[in-house]
Amino acid sequence: MSSTQELQGRKGHIITDQDAREISRVEELSYDLKVNETMTQTVKTVTPEQPLSSVLEILRVGRISGVPVLEDGKLAGVLSIEDIVRAMEKNELAAPVREYMSTNVFSVFTYDPIVKAIESFSEYRVGRLPVVDVDGNLAGIITKGDITRGILTALQKDYKVEELRRYRASHLFEDITSDRTSLILRYNIKARDYINGGQASSHIKRALLRLGASPPLARQCGIAIYEAEINLIIHSDHGGIIRVQIDPHRILMQTTDTGPGIADVKLALQAGWSTASQEARDMGFGAGMGLVNIRRCVDRMELESVFGKGTKLLMEINLSDSERFRENDAADQIHITKEP
Numbered sequence: 001m002s003s004t005q006e007l008q009g010r011k012g013h014i015i016t017d018q019d020a021r022e023i024s025r026v027e028e029l030s031y032d033l034k035v036n037e038t039m040t041q042t043v044k045t046v047t048p049e050q051p052l053s054s055v056l057e058i059l060r061v062g063r064i065s066g067v068p069v070l071e072d073g074k075l076a077g078v079l080s081i082e083d084i085v086r087a088m089e090k091n092e093l094a095a096p097v098r099e100y101m102s103t104n105v106f107s108v109f110t111y112d113p114i115v116k117a118i119e120s121f122s123e124y125r126v127g128r129l130p131v132v133d134v135d136g137n138l139a140g141i142i143t144k145g146d147i148t149r150g151i152l153t154a155l156q157k158d159y160k161v162e163e164l165r166r167y168r169a170s171h172l173f174e175d176i177t178s179d180r181t182s183l184i185l186r187y188n189i190k191a192r193d194y195i196n197g198g199q200a201s202s203h204i205k206r207a208l209l210r211l212g213a214s215p216p217l218a219r220q221c222g223i224a225i226y227e228a229e230i231n232l233i234i235h236s237d238h239g240g241i242i243r244v245q246i247d248p249h250r251i252l253m254q255t256t257d258t259g260p261g262i263a264d265v266k267l268a269l270q271a272g273w274s275t276a277s278q279e280a281r282d283m284g285f286g287a288g289m290g291l292v293n294i295r296r297c298v299d300r301m302e303l304e305s306v307f308g309k310g311t312k313l314l315m316e317i318n319l320s321d322s323e324r325f326r327e328n329d330a331a332d333q334i335h336i337t338k339e340p
Contacts (some may be wrong), residue, residue: 013132022029023049024196025155025215026151026155028205028222029114029151029154029155030113030114030115030118030147030151030221031113031115031198031202031226032113032154032156032198033113033114033150033151034110034111034112034113034114034200035108035109035110035111035112035113035114035116035117035131036110036111036131036173037075037114037150037154038114038145038146038149038150038151039110039131039139039140039141039142039146040140040141040145040146041139041140042066043068043141044058044062044064044067044071045067045068045069045138045168046067046068046069046070046079046097047069047070047071047097048069048071048076048077048097048098048101049094049096049097049098049245050085050097050294051093051094051095051096051097052084052092052093052094052095052096052097052100053093053094055067055079055084055097056084056093056187057158059084059116059242061079063129063326064290065080065081065127065128066079066080066081066127066128067079068077068130068138068141069097069098069101069140069176071157073137075105075107075132075136076103076105076238077097077098077101077102077103077105077140078101078102078105078128078130079097079100079101079102080102080127080128081099083101083102083219083310084100085199086100087120089180105130106120106124106126106129107129107131107132108120108130108131108132108142109131109132109133109134109283110131110132110133110134110140111134111194111195112284113152113198114142114147114151116284117129117142117147117296118147121144127143127144128141128142128143128144128323129141129142132156134141134195160169168284172279180244181247181248181311182242182246182247183211183245183246184243184245184246185203185204185242185243185244185246186209186241186242186243186244187200187203187204187241187242187243188241189232189239189240189255190233190239190240190241191196191232191233191236191237191238191239192233192234192279193233193239194233194283194285197229197230197233197285198226198230200225200242201222201223201225201226201229201231202222204221204222204225204242204244205218205219205221205222205225206218207246208246208251211246211325212325213323213325214270214323217319217323218318220242220297220317221251221253221296221297222288223293223297224253224293224294224297224298224315224317225253225315226298227289227290227291227293227294228242228253228255228290228294228313228315229242229255230285230290231255231290231291231313232255232257233285234276234277234280234285234286235257235260235275235276236257236258236259236260236311237257237258237260238258238259239257240255240256240257240258241255241256241257242254242255243255243256243335247267247325248319248324248325249269249318249319249324250316250317250318250319251316251319252296252314252315252316252319253314253315253316253317254312254314254315255311255312255313255315256310256311256313257310257311258309258310259308259309259310260307260308260310261305261306261307261308261309261310262303262305262307263307264303264310265303268291268293269290269291269292269303270288270292271288271289272287272288273287273288274286274287274288276288278316291303294313295315296318297315297318298315298317299316299317299318300314301313301314301315301316302314309333
């Protein structure tokens with residue numbers, strides 16, 4: 001795997017081999033944390049017919065810079081302090097919200113990872129994003145400040161507990177006597193389960209860290225598994241299985257499903273090619289970079305697919321001497337299997 005080769009990420013960002021090994025814990029949390037874990041749930045709202053003067057008072061008392069506009073219980077727009085300033089310049093504070101609100105509303109779903117909100121802030125240059133549930137109802141609002149507080153809280157919450165678990169798990173291979181010891185993790189992935197997408201990869205990264213893997217190695221595996229997991233959610237008919245075998249000297253990752261298969265494997269390996277449904281694209285998936293990103297993160301990738309029957313994806317990362325898990329010598333092979 002050459003370290004000089006590059007590929008184009010989902011949003012146009014260049015991802016190199018080195019990038020895959022240097023993702024920070026904060027960046028990792030931006031994928032692990034969901035919007036509903038960081039958003040503000042108690043939201044001040046206004047109606048389209050309210051006078052702007054009354055909204056100005058709401059913003060002043062609440063010390064906020066904007067409010068969602070609801071009409072018949074549904075999100076109809078957003079009114080910001082900038083909109084009110086425009087009205088003040090025209091001496092039109094008596095005008096209804098409808099005349100100055102923005103109806104071109106950018107929102108995120110409760111189940112989106114906060115990285116989706118971060119990307120939206122950057123792309124649309126807004127100060128706040130309404131959060132809606134699967135039915136399109138307003139569930140909260142998220143700002144950059146909410147994201148910062150959510151990440152800091154998550155970092156503080158898991159630090160001490162994680163250190164203890166990591167210490168215990170890091171001695172797993174050391175304490176088991178065998179010629180060869182393997183830890184096998186197995187996860188069942190449901191088709192179209194966008195809400196829980198990424199959970200398996202998050203669990204696997206955490207397990208690797210607790211076993212003593214370096215953060216760059218754990219995140220490298222996490223990227224590969226995340227892409228494979230999302231592919232199962234988007235493309236499989238009945239979901240599939242993720243199986244990870246952690247040996248002292250390597251990490252072997254595999255996904256299998258029973259359909260629909262890939263008609264042209266060579267074409268599927270090309271950057272930007274995708275057969276994702278419109279539903280998946282509406283959810284922000286299906287950019288056609290999954291398999292390409294996987295290939296950049298692993299030492300070996302094998303894709304076998306029979307159209308109409310199913311697909312098997314094999315990914316392997318070989319561990320250097322400094323990365324290998326500790327293991328004692330002994331007589332029998334032991335496999336420890338955990339199926340969440």
